[in-house]
Each structure stands twice: as structure tokens, then as C-alpha cells.
Amino acid sequence: MLWFGSVISLKISLGLREGDRKINIDELLEQAQMLTFDAARPAHQTIHGWLAELIEAGLLPSGSKLPAERQLAGALGISRMTLRQALDTLQHEGCLTRAVGRGGGSFISEPRASVDISNLMGLSAQLLKSVHSASSRLLGSETGPAGRSAADALQLPPGASVHRIRRIRYAASTPVVLEDSHFPAELFPGLLGHHLTGSLYAVLGEQYGLAPFSSTEELNPSVAGTANSTLLGITPSTPVLNIKRTALSEDGRPVEYSEDVIRTDRLRIIVSGRLDPSGK
Numbered sequence: 001m002l003w004f005g006s007v008i009s010l011k012i013s014l015g016l017r018e019g020d021r022k023i024n025i026d027e028l029l030e031q032a033q034m035l036t037f038d039a040a041r042p043a044h045q046t047i048h049g050w051l052a053e054l055i056e057a058g059l060l061p062s063g064s065k066l067p068a069e070r071q072l073a074g075a076l077g078i079s080r081m082t083l084r085q086a087l088d089t090l091q092h093e094g095c096l097t098r099a100v101g102r103g104g105g106s107f108i109s110e111p112r113a114s115v116d117i118s119n120l121m122g123l124s125a126q127l128l129k130s131v132h133s134a135s136s137r138l139l140g141s142e143t144g145p146a147g148r149s150a151a152d153a154l155q156l157p158p159g160a161s162v163h164r165i166r167r168i169r170y171a172a173s174t175p176v177v178l179e180d181s182h183f184p185a186e187l188f189p190g191l192l193g194h195h196l197t198g199s200l201y202a203v204l205g206e207q208y209g210l211a212p213f214s215s216t217e218e219l220n221p222s223v224a225g226t227a228n229s230t231l232l233g234i235t236p237s238t239p240v241l242n243i244k245r246t247a248l249s250e251d252g253r254p255v256e257y258s259e260d261v262i263r264t265d266r267l268r269i270i271v272s273g274r275l276d277p278s279g280k
Helices: 004-013 025-034 043-056 069-076 080-092 123-131 148-154 200-208 226-232
Strands: 096-099 105-108 113-116 134-145 161-171 174-184 214-223 239-248 254-262 267-270
Touching: 025 069, 043 080, 069 080, 080 096, 148 161, 148 174, 148 239, 148 254, 174 226, 200 254
Parallel strands: 113 267
Antiparallel strands: 096 105, 134 161, 161 174, 174 254, 214 239, 239 254
């Protein structure tokens, strides 16, 4: 019998360090047959804990394919519906990706990158620090009258011109963020002539002396629509996080309004803060 909490103990007793050894499908099915269920705990939670611990320990590395649902459920002695509950949870946690059709199945995901949305060092720098690989793809750029939301956030009069820049941001080779950013054209003449797939915040600071100094964010959980899901490489109705952000320069002027769509299965969102010394 094998309790899911004994996975680490088994690894230590064999003298293995993290990353030294991976288990194959036959070994996974053998463990599944030995797994013991507690009547006081739902079976899908036990299965989730067992697989999550194997992933955390590095015994199931990124890209590994799990056995077919029918095969794994049979080894566990449970229904496929119960197994799917555990796999659904792992997928929502970003530990698992699932594909249909020929070559489909359940695969162990790459570790999620971490991004602190309250940190104005820029998304590219944070992704580079977290996963050592980040890039952007420009979807479009134009100058035109600000829409109502952008005008209100940037404190512009109706019809004022803004530069709009739409990009996809990648962590490694995975699309993780859709950005739709707006910048006051009066403050940033010629902005669209600069390199737009690098750090826009660096351009604002180095070329115009108006680097973002603070920001406010509005976070709203949502689901991906058809257009966004195609760009992000996910299925429609996948949970995402919508963030509306207004960035201010050091003198308090709004310099950017952005509406972002974030894949929460691939990005871990962090919000940091400081305690006001006055206690207020």
C-alpha cells in the first residue's frame, strides 16, 4: 500500500535528489495500484495529492504524458469520472495540460512563471527572471482618438489622440498575456516609430523621461472569448484574469492605460504591498 505522502519518503530512501530520476508509465501505474484511499476523504482529492506531489518532487517532469484515462482509472480502481475530477483540478492549477485528438492526452505542464503586477520593473524583465525567456509579438499599432475608457483613465478630453499598441507576451514559447495599451500622443510624439516588441516602459523613460512610477490595477476574473482564446492558444471559456491598469509618472501624470488578458494557468499572479508607516 502507498499513501500519496510516502512519495518523498520513497525518494529519500533510494538516495535520490530532485531531478535525478523520473518515473515511467509502468512505474506510475504500479504506484496507482498501491495507492490507498481514506474513506473520510474524497477519492479525487487523494489522487490529486498523489500526482501533485510527484510533479512537485520532479518525478513527473514537464512534458511527461500520463497514461490514458481508462488505463490509469483501471489501475487506481476508480471511475474515469472520479479521475477526471483530479485531472481537472491539476489543469486549473496549471500543473497539467490536456489535448484532444491524435497525439492528445494529459501532459505535465511547464512550471508557471511568477509576475508581480504591482512591480513596475516591467513584464519582460519579470518573465526573464522567472523563466529565463521572454518575448513579444506585435499585433498592431495605430494613432487615433481615445475611447471612453482610455480617455477617462488618461484624463484626456474627448477625441484626444492616443497611441494604441496591441501585443502578445510570451513566457518561453507559450503565449501568456494579451496587452492592449494606450499612451497619450501629446506626451509621446513618435512613439510608434520605436522598437515596439521590447520594453515599452524603458522607451517611455529613456526617450521621453516619463517612466511609470506608480500604477493602479483593477482585477476581474473572466473566461476567454473566441478571439482571445485563439491568440492565447487556449480553448474558449478557459478561465483568465482581466487587468485594467493605469500607470502614472513620478509627477502624477497618467502615461499608460492598458487592458490585459492573462492566462492564469501559465502565470502565477502576485500582488505585493507596503504597510504605511503612519498606520493609516
